Amino acid sequence: MGKVAVAFAAAAVVAACSVAGVMVRRRVKSRRKWRSVVEILKELEEGCDTPVGRLRQVVDAMAVEMHAGLASEGGSKLKMLLTFVHHLPQGTEKGTYYALHLGGTYFRILRVLLGGERSYLDVQDVERHPIPSHLMNSTSEVLFNFLAFSLERFIEKEGDGSSSQGVKRELAFTFSFPVKHSSISSGVLIKWTKGFEISEMVGKDIAECLQVALNRRGLDMHVAVLVNDTVGALSLGYYHDPDTVVAVVFGTGSNACYLERTDAIIKSQGLLTTSGSMVVNMEWGNFWSSHLPRTSYDIDLDAESSNPNDMGFEKMISGMYLGDIVRRVILRMSQESDIFGPSSSLLSEPYVLRTNSVSAMHEDDTPELQEVARILKDLGVAEVPLKVRKLVVKVCDVVTRRAGRLAAAGIAGILKKIGRDGGGGITSGRSRSEIQMQKRTVVAVEGGLYMNYTMFREYMEEALVEILGEDVSQYVVVKAMEDGSSIGSALLVASLQS
Ligand code: BGC
Numbered sequence: 001m002g003k004v005a006v007a008f009a010a011a012a013v014v015a016a017c018s019v020a021g022v023m024v025r026r027r028v029k030s031r032r033k034w035r036s037v038v039e040i041l042k043e044l045e046e047g048c049d050t051p052v053g054r055l056r057q058v059v060d061a062m063a064v065e066m067h068a069g070l071a072s073e074g075g076s077k078l079k080m081l082l083t084f085v086h087h088l089p090q091g092t093e094k095g096t097y098y099a100l101h102l103g104g105t106y107f108r109i110l111r112v113l114l115g116g117e118r119s120y121l122d123v124q125d126v127e128r129h130p131i132p133s134h135l136m137n138s139t140s141e142v143l144f145n146f147l148a149f150s151l152e153r154f155i156e157k158e159g160d161g162s163s164s165q166g167v168k169r170e171l172a173f174t175f176s177f178p179v180k181h182s183s184i185s186s187g188v189l190i191k192w193t194k195g196f197e198i199s200e201m202v203g204k205d206i207a208e209c210l211q212v213a214l215n216r217r218g219l220d221m222h223v224a225v226l227v228n229d230t231v232g233a234l235s236l237g238y239y240h241d242p243d244t245v246v247a248v249v250f251g252t253g254s255n256a257c258y259l260e261r262t263d264a265i266i267k268s269q270g271l272l273t274t275s276g277s278m279v280v281n282m283e284w285g286n287f288w289s290s291h292l293p294r295t296s297y298d299i300d301l302d303a304e305s306s307n308p309n310d311m312g313f314e315k316m317i318s319g320m321y322l323g324d325i326v327r328r329v330i331l332r333m334s335q336e337s338d339i340f341g342p343s344s345s346l347l348s349e350p351y352v353l354r355t356n357s358v359s360a361m362h363e364d365d366t367p368e369l370q371e372v373a374r375i376l377k378d379l380g381v382a383e384v385p386l387k388v389r390k391l392v393v394k395v396c397d398v399v400t401r402r403a404g405r406l407a408a409a410g411i412a413g414i415l416k417k418i419g420r421d422g423g424g425g426i427t428s429g430r431s432r433s434e435i436q437m438q439k440r441t442v443v444a445v446e447g448g449l450y451m452n453y454t455m456f457r458e459y460m461e462e463a464l465v466e467i468l469g470e471d472v473s474q475y476v477v478v479k480a481m482e483d484g485s486s487i488g489s490a491l492l493v494a495s496l497q498s
Pocket of ligand 1 (some may be wrong): 103104175176177178193194228229230249251252253254255256285314
């Protein structure tokens with residue numbers, strides 16, 4: 001071999017070695033990046049861990065905070081608001097009633113026809129529309145004019161514009177935000193939640209605002225009750241089954257109410273003359289306990305939200321926020337590795353990933369996870385390999401499992417407070433026999449997260465059995481109440497007339 005040939009051969013060997021070197025280095029680098037992503041997932045799993053022992057601590061904390069909130073005004077992060085609802089619908093109500101429900105994402109209008117017996121409940125003309133986003137930070141006048149206008153159009157469809165009974169139409173206003181009531185039909189807004197920001201409305205009487213707007217449009221309607229959505233759900237639950245004593249909403253936001261003995265509402269003794277019971281709106285979205293498993297994603301989400309340091313529990317368990325927690329985890333993974341390809345600026349946009357997309361990815365049962373691929377593509381993340389899509393599903397699972405399990409702990413906390421958890425409860429004057437005798441207890445549940453996200457629902461129900469044990473959970477029935485918040489509040493108006 002000539003000198004030139006030797007030099008060529010040597011150069012070829014060097015080139016081959018360096019190509020191989022580059023490939024090995026790339027493989028090592030890509031493995032290192034994958035490992036860092038797996039680390040992020042592991043850290044998330046640890047941070048969101050909810051073993052039953054921890055859930056029981058949350059149960060106890062919930063029951064203790066309920067007591068504190070009932071004992072004194074401002075005694076707890078749980079406001080435990082009076083609703084002045086002493087009686088729930090019995091099933092004998094008659095007549096035609098209307099309901100308007102302002103929720104977090106939708107508003108609904110419906111008419112209910114009641115024939116005097118439980119089996120005669122006819123829900124007519126349910127209208128459900130997304131709340132136009134500009135209304136969320138408009139003015140109270142703009143918001144209420146819009147609601148009055150929507151009611152007017154609804155009524156126009158009935159025909160002659162006057163009530164078929166020749167009397168004023170009785171309307172229930174379901175308002176899914178915290179209100180300090182002075183009666184069943186009046187109360188002022190305490191604060192906004194779920195991204196609403198119309199600051200001049202805080203402190204205003206909500207029912208009056210609606211009544212004024214209705215009068216302005218010449219509508220022959222009377223705002224007969226103002227209720228929280230949880231109270232509506234409880235009313236429908238009770239109408240169908242008088243063992244219903246608790247109602248919970250898992251929707252854009254989350255909250256619970258329950259039937260409490262008036263003598264246990266210590267902060268209002270002297271004010272509440274009616275003996276018996278009253279529905280208490282807990283506003284549990286604001287519950288907080290050091291036992292809640294909080295991650296850096298929750299801390300950042302809270303700090304960047306429109307209501308920092310507020311509604312901590314809601315931000316871990318409700319539909320408005322689950323998508324954004326998942327987005328934050330994926331964003332971090334994409335920043336610390338290139339497994340999602342070139343970084344997408346869309347992923348940095350708050351709330352761009354909605355919880356219904358999380359549910360669609362989580363429940364994607366196609367072998368290639370095509371739904372996950374489609375949703376990631378909409379987020380500007382195109383063509384990631386199957387193992388990355390699987391990783392995204394895992395993130396959805398961890399975040400939703402924590403939410404479902406904490407939601408169950410919240411419910412068990414209420415059961416504990418009212419002595420229906422099979423244990424001693426926190427007694428506050430309850431007799432021993434009352435505690436020991438396990439009663440059938442129905443929990444009415446409403447809200448899009450619960451209704452539409454099967455995995456959330458399953459995790460919640462499974463954890464409830466885990467916390468209460470098989471024996472006690474036989475007595476606890478969780479019942480879905482579709483549109484309960486609106487239908488139930490119309491029933492409440494009916495029960496006031498009868
Ligand atoms: C509100 C509650 C409401 C819940 C569910 C929360 O953000 O504060 O009043 O019941 O959302 O809609």
